[in-house]
Amino acid sequence: MNGCFVRNSTAPLKKVLMCPPIYAYLKENAGRGGNETKIDNELCMREHEELVRAYRSNGVEVVLMTPDSSLHDQVFARDFGACVREGYILGNFRIHSRKGETEAYRKKMEELEIPCVAKCSRGHFEGGDFWMLDDRTMAIGMLERTDEAGVDEIRRQVARYGYEVIPVGSSERCLHLDMCFNMVAEKLAVICSEVLPETFLNMLRSRKFNLIEVGREHLLDCFCNLQSLGNGKAVSFRKNTEVNSALRACGIEVIETDISEMFKHGGGIHCMTFPLSRS
Template sequence: MFVKNGTGELKKVLVSRPEYLKPAPINEIAKKWKDTTMDVDVMLREHEEFVKSYEDAGVEVEFLDADDERPNSVFARDFGGCVKEGYILGNFKLDMRYKEHVDYEKRMAELGIPKIGEVKEGLFEGGDFMFMNEKWVAVGMADRTDEAGLAELKAILEPLGYEVTGVPLKREYLHLDMCFNLVDDHLAVAYVDGLPEEFKKLLAERGIELIPVPEEAIFLHGCNLQALGNHCVLSLKQNKKVNEELVKRGMKVIEMDITEILKAGGGPHCMTFPLVRI
């Protein structure tokens, strides 16, 4: 078994260091920083803190070596999605990320994780892949995953017994994990008004409580949290209100002081590809 759901105990992850990361104007956050130079030393220190947070929590960390030909591979989440049977390789929208297809596929083979399918005709990035429970997957459709990609995901996952729900979003939100994130079995952080009514109805029917955030929180990574399991979550130090609300609901919050990496448009969830979750 590899990844059985989105909130069980996280045991192993795949990440990549931000040695060549730049604020390429490919999302709404990075556009604001496109004329600045990101401090590599600061980013590497932040990433070390990120990795140490995992290791201190008992999570094994695997790495894909950084490469100047794929500067955004620090956002390891995006190359695909992992379920208990193996992983699905995605299909990037942007040319600058194409090399990640090759290098992450090779690394997954080295780690012994089978590829159970691949999105080839449509678009699919892992920031849109959200495990809701052991048999239900939500798939965001904002800027980087489309209807054709969703259809291919359904063709791969539904024969394995998974329910796959498409979640249409505003293009500016980039990925589902920027505006919605499941942090515990029945608890999520979300910009509620940005979610489609049908999806919100499903959440209510299945007893998932939403901690609401304002729309501006999307672009400050207020929803981009990483569930560790056992009612524990990785968050950002700057997410004061969200973190307070999580603690009120019995969650343990591990805060990280990360700001420089965020300028490229991704947070802790974006930087994590789960390999084993039980």
């Protein structure tokens, strides 16, 4: 595989990398109030398969990882890094339990013949914080899992390709930026403006973005956590009724799936999907 990989966040999605949730059986202290949340593994598998079918039926090739029994969060393929036009950025997980995923995904990208064009090693960076606002502008969240040192490392390494990097903070305890900001189409985003800095919001407005609002109370419900397919389409989940209606009012065709059990594991559709090709 060579040439242009991922041009931006909303170009037609051609190919993705995912990992079945075979070992996503328990999430300690994930429930609200800090309770253990037990996960129905068979139901998670069915939900994941439904999502895979949704992609394939809309012309997206799905590459599946072989899950590692020691990596219970590996299903969230998005987080090991990010793909850009020239290749991919290898991230650095902040929490110890996820660090083993880095080598597993690095080997897979090598197998897929996608070159590594930047690597985060001193700081921390996870792919759920990464967005291409356009072909040359990267927005990188600095919330719980990505830090300033990680953003600076990436900025220095991608500068040779002409990318601008914009760091984005949040007043809310979200793991990643994709919990409160999500690009659905060119100049169209689902966003919780209550928890994002005014400088970022003003920049979006200056670029003529149309913003679909999600209330702070729905952040943990993953109302922002969707996946753009390009060509005026997006994948969302069935219970996200208000956002889905707003997207349809903007002319977006919404493909609905049910991933309510996977939510218990702490992530959504966007978290489980790593784009390999958008052009």
